[in-house]
Amino acid sequence: AQSVTQLDSQVPVFEEAPVELRCNYSSSVSVYLFWYVQYPNQGLQLLLKYLSGSTLVESINGFEAEFNKSQTSFHLRKPSVHISDTAEYFCAVSRTGTASKLTFGTGTRLQVTL
Amino acid sequence: DGGITQSPKYLFRKEGQNVTLSCEQNLNHDAMYWYRQDPGQGLRLIYYSQIVNDFQKGDIAEGYSVSREKKESFPLTVTSAQKNPTAFYLCASRSTTGQGQSPLHFGNGTRLTVT
Numbered sequence: 232a233q234s235v236t237q238l239d240s241q242v243p244v245f246e247e248a249p250v251e252l253r254c255n256y257s258s259s260v261s262v263y264l265f266w267y268v269q270y271p272n273q274g275l276q277l278l279l280k281y282l283s284g285s286t287l288v289e290s291i292n293g294f295e296a297e298f299n300k301s302q303t304s305f306h307l308r309k310p311s312v313h314i315s316d317t318a319e320y321f322c323a324v325s326r327t328g329t330a331s332k333l334t335f336g337t338g339t340r341l342q343v344t345l
Numbered sequence: 346d347g348g349i350t351q352s353p354k355y356l357f358r359k360e361g362q363n364v365t366l367s368c369e370q371n372l373n374h375d376a377m378y379w380y381r382q383d384p385g386q387g388l389r390l391i392y393y394s395q396i397v398n399d400f401q402k403g404d405i406a407e408g409y410s411v412s413r414e415k416k417e418s419f420p421l422t423v424t425s426a427q428k429n430p431t432a433f434y435l436c437a438s439r440s441t442t443g444q445g446q447s448p449l450h451f452g453n454g455t456r457l458t459v460t
Contacts, residue, residue, distance in 0.1 A: 237387075240385065272456075273454070274437070274451030274452050275435070275449070275451045276451070282446065325446060332393065335388040335389075337385060337386060337387040338385075338387050
């Protein structure tokens with residue numbers, strides 16, 4: 232079985248500062264990796280995903296994540312955050328294959344202030 | 346617009362009562378999921394269904410039941426046997442065709458409070 236660890240439950244940051252949200256996974260087989268974002272009282276939305284190919288993946292709103300197999304990590308980064316990025320971010324992992332279930336981390340609350 | 350509809354948004358029940366949460370999707374997805382979200386615990390899988398008339402237990406199925414009589418619908422019943430039912434419940438679906446793994450599409454959730 233696979234597992235996901237998000238060590239930081241909360242990350243406070245000032246607007247326009249860079250941020251990194253950490254995600255480490257554990258699995259004995261090949262995996263797919265995902266970052267989802269949740270705004271208050273809403274469901275989750277896919278932010279970005281790694282399935283194969285380039286280890287650096289980007290979202291349309293400036294976030295990026297890099298798959299590091301040797302360190303079993305998939306950290307999420309943004310060089311300059313905005314107030315509207317305030318949300319909860321979930322890292323998720325699944326075994327490769329179309330029918331595999333997702334396992335979610337416990338989430339990191341990103342709080343952006345002026 | 347295609348999407349997942351969960352209703353109601355807020356639900357209040359007395360302890361000992363069963364309650365059913367609705368989840369409907371018009372995305373033509375085969376697979377549907379129910380997750381429970383509690384503060385600091387992330388999302389935990391309750392039940393999932395890969396195809397109509399078939400479903401499997403997730404990690405925390407005790408005290409819950411589901412049905413999948415139609416492709417579009419996957420209602421979740423929280424029974425009186427569930428010891429801590431107060432939580433935020435999220436329904437999701439995804440396509441199972443194509444290569445790789447398609448992402449989950451989530452509804453906006455139902456917040457259940459049992460007193």
